[in-house]
Amino acid sequence: MAATSIVMLMMFCNFIHVCFSVIPTCQPTYPPNELPVYKEDVDLLQFAQNLEFSEAEFFLWGALGYGLDRIAPQQAMGGPPPVGVQKANLDSLTRNIITEFGYEEVGHLRILRETVGGIRRPLLNLSASNFAKLIDEAFGYALRPPFNPYGDSLSYMIASYLIPYMGLVGYVGSNPSLQGYQSKRLLAGLLGVESGQDAVIRMYLYERAEMVVSPYKITVAEFTIRISELRNKLAMCGIKDEGIRVPLALGAERKTKSNVLSANTDSISYSRTPAEILRVLYNSGNERVPGGFFPDGANGKIAKQFLQPR
Numbered sequence: 001m002a003a004t005s006i007v008m009l010m011m012f013c014n015f016i017h018v019c020f021s022v023i024p025t026c027q028p029t030y031p032p033n034e035l036p037v038y039k040e041d042v043d044l045l046q047f048a049q050n051l052e053f054s055e056a057e058f059f060l061w062g063a064l065g066y067g068l069d070r071i072a073p074q075q076a077m078g079g080p081p082p083v084g085v086q087k088a089n090l091d092s093l094t095r096n097i098i099t100e101f102g103y104e105e106v107g108h109l110r111i112l113r114e115t116v117g118g119i120r121r122p123l124l125n126l127s128a129s130n131f132a133k134l135i136d137e138a139f140g141y142a143l144r145p146p147f148n149p150y151g152d153s154l155s156y157m158i159a160s161y162l163i164p165y166m167g168l169v170g171y172v173g174s175n176p177s178l179q180g181y182q183s184k185r186l187l188a189g190l191l192g193v194e195s196g197q198d199a200v201i202r203m204y205l206y207e208r209a210e211m212v213v214s215p216y217k218i219t220v221a222e223f224t225i226r227i228s229e230l231r232n233k234l235a236m237c238g239i240k241d242e243g244i245r246v247p248l249a250l251g252a253e254r255k256t257k258s259n260v261l262s263a264n265t266d267s268i269s270y271s272r273t274p275a276e277i278l279r280v281l282y283n284s285g286n287e288r289v290p291g292g293f294f295p296d297g298a299n300g301k302i303a304k305q306f307l308q309p310r
């Protein structure tokens with residue numbers, strides 16, 4: 001650069017009292033020799049898309065009465081429409097929360113697809129009878145009438161307790177395996193919002209912990225405890241899931257029986273592997289046996305590998 005240009009630049013800086021050195025930096029500096037997304041990151045992030053699909057469809061349909069095929073059909077990538085999902089009978093507070101959650105999942109699916117390419121939307125079974133089956137299993141007997149997630153706001157939020165938490169623990173689980181800075185940035189951002197959603201759902205239920213879920217004689221707290229116990233049983237890896245009330249031994253620093261957040265002895269979030277998550281979401285206790293919310297299994301390399309005959 002010619003000396004005159006430097007002088008001109010200095011004069012310019014002086015004149016407006018702003019120079020390049022004081023322009024605030026808004027982008028983090030990433031490690032210079034790293035790739036944004038490593039090949040190995042792709043499978044883990046695509047696995048996450050399965051969970052995001054189930055949440056997107058459950059929330060959008062529950063709040064609005066329609067889902068991805070109307071709002072963002074390209075996200076489905078030709079996958080089949082969900083089975084049995086429907087609009088829920090929600091009050092306005094609950095509907096507003098769930099509408100927001102649903103649109104958040106649309107954003108998650110978009111950024112995942114932009115970052116690692118999409119997977120086809122898997123077949124999802126979100127029918128009332130499928131939720132009822134899960135709840136019956138959680139209690140060990142058949143509720144009469146069968147649990148209906150779409151019947152009222154409280155039932156819907158109990159059913160919602162089933163979903164973002166699996167994303168949360170799955171994201172904590174994938175984090176150590178990701179290498180690329182863009183992959184890590186994305187995962188942290190997804191984890192933040194999934195755990196926020198889970199916290200909102202838990203707080204909603206916590207505020208109503210002693211309420212009886214009509215028409216049953218069962219409290220909200222009991223529902224959360226039974227669902228968490230079922231998930232621990234299906235995942236087969238000990239306690240990584242806790243209801244909104246716990247024995248002191250599981251409370252924060254063993255000092256609380258209240259458990260508005262589910263976390264381990266150091267009060268950090270539990271972590272689950274893809275296999276554990278599939279055992280729960282397939283409701284089969286076996287990552288090689290699809291069922292539950294994913295009658296044909298989840299999509300992407302990680303889930304498909306479990307389905308290959310050995």
Ligand SMILES: *[C@@H]1O[C@H](CO)[C@@H](O)[C@H](O)[C@H]1NC(C)=O
Nearest residue numbers: 083084125127129130133295
């Ligand atoms: C959905 O789940 C219900 C209850 O488990 C079951 O009866 C129904 O056959 C399932 N539908 C599909 C398409 O898997």
